[in-house]
Amino acid sequence: MAELYYGVAYYDEYMPEDRLEKDIEMMLAAGINVVRIAESTWSTLEPAEGTYNFYHIDRVLDAMHAAEIAVIIGTPTYAIPAWLAKKHPEVMVTTVQGTQKYGPRQIMDIVNPVFRRYAENIIRVLMAHVCQHPAVIGYQLDNETKHYDNTGHWMQSGFIESLKVRYPDISQFNHDFGLDYWSNRIDDWADFPPVESTINASLACAFSQYQREQVTAYLAWQGELVREYCKPGQFITHNFDFEWRGYSYGVQPRVDHFAAARALTVAGVDIYHPTQDHLTGREIAFGGAITRGIKQGANYFVLETQAQGFPEWTPYPGQLRLQAFSHIAQGARMVSYWHWHSIHNSFETYWKGLLSHDFAPNPTWREACTIGKDFAQYGEQLSGLSARHDVAILISNEAMDALNHFPPADGKTNVWNDIFRRFHDALYDNNVGVDIINDVDAQCDKYKVMIIPALYSAPDGLLSRIHAWVERGGRAVISFKSGFSDENVKVRSTPQPGGLRDVCGVTYNQFTRPDSLQVDASAIGLPDTEAELWAELLTPDPETEVMTRYHHPAWGQYAAVTRAHYGKGQAMYVGFLPEKAWLYGLFSQFTADLRLSSQAADASFPVIVRRLYQADGQERVFIFNYSPTPQNLPAPVNGVQVLQQGRVSRGTPLILAPWDTVIIASDLEQEEA
């Protein structure tokens, strides 16, 4: 196995002409050492039911093996053949828009037994055929699997069965879900109405959670199938993705990444992001942190990211390198482009690969050649890296679902992710590295600070664990709307912030939407700011410190941010959504007395600094210039430049060219962890 993988997705099936030999030549020139194949090619592999055609797979496997390029085989199930949809229309997913028509990918009913039967067959046929091939290093289960907003028969009946099991007493179900409201009460499970038209947020969120569980189960089922054929050393991965806003924006609402990742031996992900003047590295950072987090900090694969991508993403010189090393600086062990060549027909014609449609050398491919060379040359120094962060962000699919059912403002976006990104980006922009977690347990004692954005729905147990963690000495930054409802999205009738009231030392029972609402932060030496999105009218306990107040004729008596001691720790409660830079200022105040290993440098965006560590403790400091203008900063450590190979001394000026990447192997005596 290579130290670092540099890869592409490759589709011999889609080629307008035979390109294999020439492509491999150009891949080798670019340092490509892994290709991902087959994941969308069911109709080529099984052109008619029970008829199989291994032409493309065989020739690619053989040719790659000959070129010493490793191959990842994807199960081909995320796009079904036309003959299957024709014979079994019931395998198409049903959503609130009705039963979907054949055409797009990712549009099947993953809980339908007929679909499962055909999917199992093609997976077994493919696995049996390829598993012994020496080029194959591992498998990708399906691709970007989600539940596809499935509201079909199997999904709904399964959901009702799960409720029956959970609630032997249907009255308890009605009570917990508040179904008496608007006459929605159900006294006989047989009367269960369609879930997709419910107006009950408790029911809708429970169904959403059940849908996510089916994604977890589906990947586990594929994983079991694949595992039957795996050779020792072959990995099983999956290509997770994120909430999509034309690029990877935030936490994926339709998959529980943490649960689903249990089916995998290596986490995989796709991360897409704006480039050109809008390249910031923020998506690479949060996406990497999540993907690292779902397998307990292990290295992960970036199975897809953009080469040329959309026309508005055509990279400026230097950006492809910057992007590749930014993934490495989050703990990635693979950077693989979607995809090798640009596709000549159909839908993603303008989602361009390393090569344009003409297959000719181009500036992006030429820059890739330098990356591939560096990966090969410095792989040993840049692999097996892990983070040592003492700041974590707690995320929750359930909180997201629940908050988005009651969005604080009229926005049409996934507002929970807007909040999550505000907190994440405030830290990222100021070089505070984070882990991302979805529960609080004993492992969390390594964190000094925990950010808890909008934990709207949470069971008592989680809130208790947060209390305990603070009591043991942690510092929690807890935002508005946290603790508000229980795991059934039933608003707590205890004083708010329900279930977090004690640790925060504050309470409220009124809130408002801010309308030019100023916040006075003079008490902590920060400038005044304006509340966005939401404002809770906080009344602190006597011993709680008021960090900021509202500046308003009606609400001036209320606190906006408070800080309370609890046990050996502290909790800062933030009653409104602050502007990003101001939020970092608040964080700095709250942690001023701590020395955070997460704080990689004093610099701030567009200079981004990451520190990672090899297994033997050697530190690698990555320094990026996310801007079109040269940047100048004092070297943060003594060490050796990995790519440019000169020595640097702490404090002497480092000059970064536009969109530049510098990596320093720190001298061992300078380690600070």
Place this chain on the structure above:
Amino acid sequence: MAELYYGVAYYDEYMPEDRLEKDIEMMLAAGINVVRIAESTWSTLEPAEGTYNFYHIDRVLDAMHAAEIAVIIGTPTYAIPAWLAKKHPEVMVTTVQGTQKYGPRQIMDIVNPVFRRYAENIIRVLMAHVCQHPAVIGYQLDNETKHYDNTGHWMQSGFIESLKVRYPDISQFNHDFGLDYWSNRIDDWADFPPVESTINASLACAFSQYQREQVTAYLAWQGELVREYCKPGQFITHNFDFEWRGYSYGVQPRVDHFAAARALTVAGVDIYHPTQDHLTGREIAFGGAITRGIKQGANYFVLETQAQGFPEWTPYPGQLRLQAFSHIAQGARMVSYWHWHSIHNSFETYWKGLLSHDFAPNPTWREACTIGKDFAQYGEQLSGLSARHDVAILISNEAMDALNHFPPADGKTNVWNDIFRRFHDALYDNNVGVDIINDVDAQCDKYKVMIIPALYSAPDGLLSRIHAWVERGGRAVISFKSGFSDENVKVRSTPQPGGLRDVCGVTYNQFTRPDSLQVDASAIGLPDTEAELWAELLTPDPETEVMTRYHHPAWGQYAAVTRAHYGKGQAMYVGFLPEKAWLYGLFSQFTADLRLSSQAADASFPVIVRRLYQADGQERVFIFNYSPTPQNLPAPVNGVQVLQQGRVSRGTPLILAPWDTVIIASDLEQEEA
């Protein structure tokens, strides 16, 4: 019966825990003397077909009675149980979006016989059970009943039957509705196409009118059922509502309030409105005027209005009082909040009641306590109030429907209501109180001025009655688009304003959409202004006065506003939509020689003054400060301050605190009516 009712909607069914005793204690502290129950609780009351559960109703009735709090029982029919939808899917309403799925309320087919059978049963069961209970003072039929855009079988077939009756000669039907156009002619009733896809405005508007008639019939039917059980003294009411734009915006297009109110003994209504910096009282005013108007000026119930409401409505200190007394100042006899407590699950979690989810005392509840105390203390002085306005606004569901089929501009809103509000608000903001009427009859001789906004569709008879009213001495302010089409939305081929041409002394056959179109008002001493929405190119008769002209290279020869004498009266025709303050200036010019009892004071918004009268002629003058800044005005009368209890002398300064309310009981000798 109390002089003034101060109430809440109360749902024992929705409670996460047993709160009844504690709630009543807090209600009594707040002066609550009436609760409304049961109107959305069919599934709790009849958990399975034919099985009844009176637990919640009985315990609430008994406890309220013990506390001397009166109870209004709502028939539970506006939200149906899941078992009914499961057993009889046909009871769900069918609209242009198809047959609706179970989940939301107000989504049943109110003309479906099966639904009627089940609804009748539960109404009878409930009425039989509660009608003898001493706590019950009256009944609410259903809730915010509308036709729910019903285009189902029963609605369409009933509509066609009604046409057959109206048109024994189908050719006359084709002629009146203009169906030859685009080959839409129908020569056999059996060929009648779906109404929901018609492009014929005459047909669409006739159907819309038929739909409203079914709301009237449905409430009449419920009224008859309830009346069978009523005890003497128990009232029958209904909770009407208005066009909804996130709050009560204008005339309700889906209900003919005047016709539907015949089923009631007391008019009821819900009024919701913006608060905080956007609280103006305008919705309380027009909503009150309509609700007063539909029962001939009688006192009415505000069955629902907001306590804390949405987060953006959380009231500033003083606003809850201001709102409550503003309702009283329109003639309301009850102010009842939706609702007592905030709901912990489902859909309206953020439509907050007097209590927040924590049931604890909060600033809004505390302010309510002062209102309840004042209602109790001063109820005798503030009840039985009636208006003595001599200005009326004529509204019409049919004109609204027709105009909105041919909206003057591209707006997506109900533009008729925009026009109605412009005229209403111009008067409200300048303290001209109005009655709202939907026909012109002998009762109208009490009015000196009648405002007729966009009476786009009207039968000859109504237009004749307007002529006659002016001829007898009335002054009509008639806007653009009035008289344009007949009751079948067939444009009149007589000169425009069709059917109002004589009284207005003006005509036009061209019009335009204004595009920076200036209006020159120098002839009447008003500033120039700009036409909005629509502009008719008016040619006045020789004896007609031109009040304003357009200022434009192409349209400069045309009049924009004219004034004509007709019999003993006058008609001012307004050919465009004016800005609000300018419109009041125009109104003042037109009425300069009149002394209007409607003009309560010289003040203008944010100072709002209302004058009402008790049965014995005693005047109550309400003075409100709808602003966050103190206001200062000379006292308009000699009298005694009701709430603060000092004397005031006409002309001496009154100082109103932010959002303040002052009520003066005028000395009797100062009456001017």
Place this chain on the structure above:
Amino acid sequence: MAELYYGVAYYDEYMPEDRLEKDIEMMLAAGINVVRIAESTWSTLEPAEGTYNFYHIDRVLDAMHAAEIAVIIGTPTYAIPAWLAKKHPEVMVTTVQGTQKYGPRQIMDIVNPVFRRYAENIIRVLMAHVCQHPAVIGYQLDNETKHYDNTGHWMQSGFIESLKVRYPDISQFNHDFGLDYWSNRIDDWADFPPVESTINASLACAFSQYQREQVTAYLAWQGELVREYCKPGQFITHNFDFEWRGYSYGVQPRVDHFAAARALTVAGVDIYHPTQDHLTGREIAFGGAITRGIKQGANYFVLETQAQGFPEWTPYPGQLRLQAFSHIAQGARMVSYWHWHSIHNSFETYWKGLLSHDFAPNPTWREACTIGKDFAQYGEQLSGLSARHDVAILISNEAMDALNHFPPADGKTNVWNDIFRRFHDALYDNNVGVDIINDVDAQCDKYKVMIIPALYSAPDGLLSRIHAWVERGGRAVISFKSGFSDENVKVRSTPQPGGLRDVCGVTYNQFTRPDSLQVDASAIGLPDTEAELWAELLTPDPETEVMTRYHHPAWGQYAAVTRAHYGKGQAMYVGFLPEKAWLYGLFSQFTADLRLSSQAADASFPVIVRRLYQADGQERVFIFNYSPTPQNLPAPVNGVQVLQQGRVSRGTPLILAPWDTVIIASDLEQEEA
């Protein structure tokens, strides 16, 4: 036959009262000499299946004949009777929104055999009845026929059959259409999935082309039916229309005008456009050029254009004349209004005719009287006019479809038409007249310059013909995205601009969306400008002239516009979308050494000059003032003013009043063609 036709659509069927005699009187006063009838009146003509009523048609034919007004009979098929939809629901068109409901016009399935049978019958019945009537001068087939987005059974099965014929080898089909992508491969025609949900642009565009072919076939079928009854001298026309954005905006995507026009003896069209301050003549120009082009430069009928139209179109004094003569100045032989009177019911009540709803004389009708008088008086001098343009624009439905499947930016509009209009309008505004063509053949040798906007999809043959045309001496202006894909919307894998690379002497394999991207045009003496919509990063061949470069840190090395010699001709390649005035500057540079007959004058918008020629070579120069301010220009020729009848001498000042029209019959010796 009249020299010039001045007409109206007339619907005796829609009249609220008998108006025929009075209408004809007013028509004669206005110089109306042709009416179009019957095209939407199936339900009046055949009120029940097999029952016919010729009442309206007969009386109108007789009365018009008596008044010497000619009549065009429209086949009534574009709106079907309710009884047909009731008896045969399958005649309603099925689209992606489902089977449409009866009500609107143009909503039937034109390939459904049942519909065809009924349509054939009513056409035959009508034709047999009217064809001998002496008033009838010709026929209009249907009206604004399109495929109505038909995705029904007959359309889809016909499409699949057409593919089977084209592709005996289904593998070739999969290859050409790239169906292996996302498992869309089809190995058995019986498995063909629904076309409407395909994500494959090649398939979607082929289907769109097939849909257009059915429009062509449908009109040909109607033409054959009508031809059976035609008397010698009677013409067959059709009322084509354009992409609609509230007015005629661009090329019609749903009809191949060039192919469909083969069924006709005279081309006909409707052209609607903004007026008042937004009247520019641009739509009259491009619409006229297309309609002229589809019948090889012959005169055409404007079968519909606006009289008063929408309220925002109510014409200013002078505009109706300006519009009428602008049509003549494009080669129209008829100007006919939609419609005579304004309709009193239904849907198009505010699409007003020459008369308003009151049938009374009005300013627009009075202006029409002057036009009719001039048409009659000067018809001999203004008829039989043809253009002699040496500049052509090449349009393509296939390129439009393909580009719009991959729109360069996120706009929701038909972006191909935006690009077409940019090029057209740049020339129009600067008085460069154009022909519009849809292929390049020997006829094109008359053109000195050809504009090729966004020829995204094109077969090799067309690209070869473009090469040959340039080689023979032509000058081509070729925009970005041209040549990019083949006729199957498969991106060419040859260097871009694929198939036009040789003639352009330039290549690229990267492009971007411009984001404040400046273009440096100093090399050609034009000001800097900003790229819109799209930017290709061009690398010129050594011998190719770089006219402009991008001014940008990353893209500064690339050309933005290039100019290459090829054979005896030249090609200018424009890599981005320029601003309109700048684009004309570029065009001027490229053609500076040519003397273009298309360049009618040096003036520019709002002064518009057109030159046309009678069969004997006599020139007519039309000069229009498209502005509310008087314009002054030197007379472009010696000659006689046709309307005002004085002589003018070249160079002496001509003064045009606001919205004025001047026509000069040039002295013969001054011809320059």
